[in-house]
Amino acid sequence: MDLDNWRFRLARHTWRRHPGVRSDDELTFGxxxxxxxxxxxxxxxxxxxxxxxxxxxxVGNRNVGFDPYPFxxxxxxxxxxxxxxxxxxxxxxxxxDQISAELADHDYRTNLDAAAMxxxxxxxxxxxxxxxxxxxxxx
Numbered sequence: 001m002d003l004d005n006w007r008f009r010l011a012r013h014t015w016r017r018h019p020g021v022r023s024d025d026e027l028t029f030g031x032x033x034x035x036x037x038x039x040x041x042x043x044x045x046x047x048x049x050x051x052x053x054x055x056x057x058x059v060g061n062r063n064v065g066f067d068p069y070p071f072x073x074x075x076x077x078x079x080x081x082x083x084x085x086x087x088x089x090x091x092x093x094x095x096x097d098q099i100s101a102e103l104a105d106h107d108y109r110t111n112l113d114a115a116a117m118x119x120x121x122x123x124x125x126x127x128x129x130x131x132x133x134x135x136x137x138x139x
Contacts, residue, residue, distance in 0.1 A: 031095060038092035041085060 027035075040046055057067070057074050067073040 030091075031098075034088075034091045034095040037088050038095065041088060042092075 054074070058071065061067045061069075061071065061074075063069055
């Protein structure tokens with residue numbers, strides 16, 4: 001089971017080196033940003049960082065800080081963050097769809113090339129078979 005888990009993790013990260021998917025310098029600034037934001041906001045580090053920020057805000061603003069309870073400014077910040085996260089998640093989903101489309105297109109082109117090669121091999125095999133049969137009949 002451990003070997004299968006390792007293979008899954010390896011396959012999940014190798015699409016970046018896949019010949020059918022653009023990467024690094026081939027990507028636009030927006031695509032690179034979407035990848036970075038998706039990887040950042042979709043991580044446990046982000047969740048724990050957000051929880052630490054909220055705890056720090058609440059501890060630092062107990063009725064004596066610049067944003068006393070019920071933390072109106074914090075609610076505004078969290079509402080804005082939630083609104084932006086929705087848009088960022090849509091951008092990241094669109095980027096994932098784009099990667100899937102590039103992989104599917106590469107697979108399709110590879111299948112077409114393989115079909116052409118198979119047809120050529122079938123034709124050559126038929127020609128060779130015909131020549132063998134012809135040479136056997138002449139003997």
